[in-house]
Structures are given as C-alpha cells and as structure tokens.
Amino acid sequence: MLPQPVLERLCRIRILLQELAEKRETIDSSALAEITGISANTIRKDLCHLQGLSGSKSGYSIKDLSTSLEKNLGLGTEKKVCVVGLGRLGSAILSYPGFLPAGYLLKAGFDADINLIEIIRTDVPLFPAYQISEQTRRLEIDFGILAVPADAAQKSADRLAEGGVKGIINFTSSVIRVPENIAVRNVSFLHEFDMLSAIISRM
Amino acid sequence: MLPQPVLERLCRIRILLQELAEKRETIDSSALAEITGISANTIRKDLCHLQGLSGSKSGYSIKDLSTSLEKNLGLGTEKKVCVVGLGRLGSAILSYPGFLPAGYLLKAGFDADINLIEIIRTDVPLFPAYQISEQTRRLEIDFGILAVPADAAQKSADRLAEGGVKGIINFTSSVIRVPENIAVRNVSFLHEFDMLSAIISRM
C-alpha cells in the first residue's frame, strides 16, 4: 500500500523522533528536514500518507506523530527474534543492548558448532543448528538474523522458513531464496564498501 | 554519471560474479537474473552502461565482465579503512576476515576508552580517539567505519572528515553531517528490523 521508499523514510523518521521526544513537544516539517536530511516537501508528502493524523495547527505533535507512525508501520507489538550463526558478528549481535528498548526480544541463538554453544556466555538460550525449525516454531519467533558463512546461508534460510519466521535479515553475501510471504533485508559490509568506492570514484 | 540504483545492482552483481568465476567461463543475462534476483532486462540495461565491454556472442565472459565492472566502479585499487569505536560491533569488524580478500585493508582502530585499546588483541594498530584526524591523515585512510554510541557520532565523523577520509559507513542511528565531498552509507540494525515489521504488517 505504501511504496517502499516512503516506508524507508517513515521508519527513519520514527527512530529519530524517539530521541527528540525528550527535548520538544512539537516539530514542523522544515525542522524535521534539518534533522533527517529529507526535504520538507517529501516529509509532508510522506506523512500525509498516514491514517489518523489528527488536525494540525503549526507543526506536528511529536507524541501524536510517533503514535501514528507506530500504528501505520506495525511497530506497536513486540517481536521475537533469533540469531543464526554465532561467529564474531553473531555474538556481537547477541549482546547488542539496543534491541530490547526498540521492542525486539532476542529469544534464541543457533550455531552448527556445538562447542560454541557451550562456550558463549549469554542469557539468550542457544541451540544447535539442526533445531532451528523446531525451536523457532516452538518459541514463535518472528524474525531471524542470518550471520552464517555464505555457503550455509540458503540452508539456514530454509530452516528459518520451515520454522515459520516472517522476516530475515541476511548478513551473508549470498542471495537467499525464500517463500514470498517472508520478507528479506540484505545487509552486506562489503557491498557498502564497494558502494563507497564506486561513489567516490565518480566525483 | 551512473544513477545510484544502477550502481547498487552493479556492485551486487560483481560480488556474486567472484564466486561464480571458479565454476564457469561465461554467463548470459537470464542465468544472472536467476542468481541475483534482478530481472534479465534490467541486468542487460545496467551492463550496457559499462564502458569497454567488448563485443558479445552469447552471454558475457565472466572474466571480462568482472574486469569491466571493477574498472567502471573504481574497485581496482586497494583502499585503506579504519574503525572508530571498539565496542562489540567495532571489535567484531576488526576481526572480520572478509575485508582483505576484497581489497580493503584495516589500518587503524580508535576508541575513546584508552583501557580498551590496551586490552584488545589484534594486529591492527589501535589509537585513542583524539588522534583520529592525525592518524587517518598520516596513514592516508580512505574510509572510516563509525561504530560509536549515537551521541559520539557527529564528533567522530568530524574528526574523520578532518583527517581527509573520502567515505564513511555509519552504523550509528544518528544522522551525521559531513562535507559533501565525503560519501556516507548508513547501516542500522534497528532500521532493518523496523522495515521487516513494516513490510510484514502490510501483507
């Protein structure tokens, strides 16, 4: 319904609003533009896609706006997530403190290496990789984070799909194939570096 | 010159070609489509933006294509990078083995906490944060990775800019402001999660 670029911007805006909420009551589109780097015109266009943003006088009420964004973006409820692959990246994610306040609950970690599972100290329950489907289903996990080596990516994705997750964040450089009712976001460090290289080489 | 969406796809294609090079000699647009998830039409359109892709018979020579992509995307030369912020994410990045084969040399790490610098075991030289400008300039570092807490993001970015870096990968949730000759790529875990939530809530 909302086009993807709009979604991207609305999510960004909401995140930035959270810090802002402590400092101010209202904000107008040009101040938002200043903070987000998005043009004021685009911001107004984006925000008027939102359902149920009540009548406005001058600027948006930060509280109302946040609420409306949460509703429209489906960010109201807590989501359960798991990490697949407990190498350096995976375990860094395991101990990332930012998830909880944002409403994402780390419910499980998986790795093919059983030794690793014994060694890592964390409050998050850890399981061997072959239990991915079973445990994600049992724990009703919404999202999986793929932090495995590239050659294990598809297999792990299959298991997550089998376990009924609704979304996957893929840190692998592989392209994974999943049923189309599962959302995938690809995040690749190397891609980001290559993009920097490409961008600066044409300036 | 090349529009950004094209750049994104070309970079992705090049990364995927690297693994493929060991298995095959040539590949046609529809096979590439299969692998990358990009439509064959779009791939052909993208590739014909490239300068100096020699005459084709059936399919592209993977080797030629890779070479051409590297040239056109400015990926030929090695780039020097540094990590700012050596928390869990920062130190996971420090020991990520994928940079070197891709042509990115980790030349320095920085953190405001001097104890941390003593503790971390790595081959990469570590320095206190106040030396960022000085060391990045001395070492001729191309790119900086921002993995600091949100409230230190702008300050660190300023120091990197001062040190003459050409690009920054920003893992912070803050929006950083830099001179416009510096490229920035924002990578935010929370944003990715929010996007997953937003996407699935409208299916």
Place this chain on the structure above:
DNA sequence: CGTTGTGAACAACTTCACAGCT
C-alpha cells in the same frame, strides 16, 4: 501569516519490444 496537505508538473527508473550481431 506560517504551515500543512495535495493535485499537477516533472524527473527518474523499469519494463517492454525488437533491431542488430554473431
């Protein structure tokens, strides 16, 4: 009066269809 909301104009990107090579 300043700020929002929004149709209308514009620009960018993608898809299509097919001419041109090999």
Place this chain on the structure above:
DNA sequence: AGCTGTGAAGTTGTTCACAACG
C-alpha cells in the same frame, strides 16, 4: 536461432506551487 544492446513506452517516485486551514 539466440542473445545482447537500446530506443520508446510505461510506471513509479519526487518536486513544485499553491489553496486551505488554524
């Protein structure tokens, strides 16, 4: 015959300009 390369058509997203509103 099959594949690439590419103008042209179609679609989507962005910017503009201004009417409507407190």
